[in-house]
Amino acid sequence: MAEFREAGALLEGHFILTSGLRSPLFIQKMFVFMDPVRTERVCRALAEKVQATFGDIDLVVSPAVGGIIPGYETARHLGAKAVFVEREGGQFVLRRGFEIPAGARVLMVEDIITTGLSSRECLLTIKSHPGQVVGAACLIDRSAGKADLGVPLVALASFEVPAYPADQLPPELAAIPPVKPGSRSLGA
Numbered sequence: 001m002a003e004f005r006e007a008g009a010l011l012e013g014h015f016i017l018t019s020g021l022r023s024p025l026f027i028q029k030m031f032v033f034m035d036p037v038r039t040e041r042v043c044r045a046l047a048e049k050v051q052a053t054f055g056d057i058d059l060v061v062s063p064a065v066g067g068i069i070p071g072y073e074t075a076r077h078l079g080a081k082a083v084f085v086e087r088e089g090g091q092f093v094l095r096r097g098f099e100i101p102a103g104a105r106v107l108m109v110e111d112i113i114t115t116g117l118s119s120r121e122c123l124l125t126i127k128s129h130p131g132q133v134v135g136a137a138c139l140i141d142r143s144a145g146k147a148d149l150g151v152p153l154v155a156l157a158s159f160e161v162p163a164y165p166a167d168q169l170p171p172e173l174a175a176i177p178p179v180k181p182g183s184r185s186l187g188a
């Protein structure tokens with residue numbers, strides 16, 4: 001978390017998350033990923049945890065946009081290849097000629113997990129291809145382990161961050177105009 005704090009990535013306000021939930025805290029991971037040296041440090045640490053938990057990995061698959069940089073950098077430290085899925089008509093698909101070879105030991109790498117919805121969508125797409133999903137990894141798990149991905153998850157940091165349905169906002173949050181920083185449902 002110190003790396004995220006030092007990068008100025010811990011933002012306070014009123015945020016609309018990709019799940020539609022509202023939160024007073026947003027982790028702007030791109031403020032970490034804009035610094036290659038910092039990104040190397042956090043992803044090396046994640047790769048060490050992954051290696052110790054799952055063993056060798058052949059291929060990392062990440063959900064665009066946020067997962068692309070940590071997926072690539074974590075793969076580099078694992079000695080693996082890295083590809084990503086991206087949204088086409090709202091669904092994650094493997095485009096650009098990327099393939100998941102049969103027999104490959106596959107790791108899903110996400111930047112941040114809140115509800116786990118994006119990770120589950122990504123895993124569903126991965127499982128529609130050959131390859132063996134051995135688990136998932138993320139830099140920050142905002143659910144403190146509550147999100148169920150259906151595969152084992154390794155998180156570099158894990159803590160519970162408040163998030164509320166839009167119709168159950170505490171008054172101090174309702175008083176702030178909301179912003180939506182993520183890329184889900186952005187138009188063409």
Ligand SMILES: O=P(O)(O)OC[C@H]1O[C@H](OP(=O)(O)OP(=O)(O)O)[C@H](O)[C@@H]1O
Pocket residue numbers: 017018019063064065066067110111112113114115116117118119181182183184
């Ligand atoms: O666990 P969840 O409730 O799904 O929330 C976490 C997801 O939200 C963010 O992505 P977002 O769709 O906002 O777009 P981005 O990857 O372009 O930042 C983040 O990168 C995760 O993918």
Ligand SMILES: O=C(O)c1cc(=O)[nH]c(=O)[nH]1
Pocket residue numbers: 016017018019025026027028029066112113114115142182
């Ligand atoms: O849940 C999200 O959409 C989300 C939360 C967060 O802190 N950072 C982020 O990029 N996305």
Ligand SMILES: [Mg+2]
Pocket residue numbers: 063064065066067118
């Ligand atoms: Mg994302």
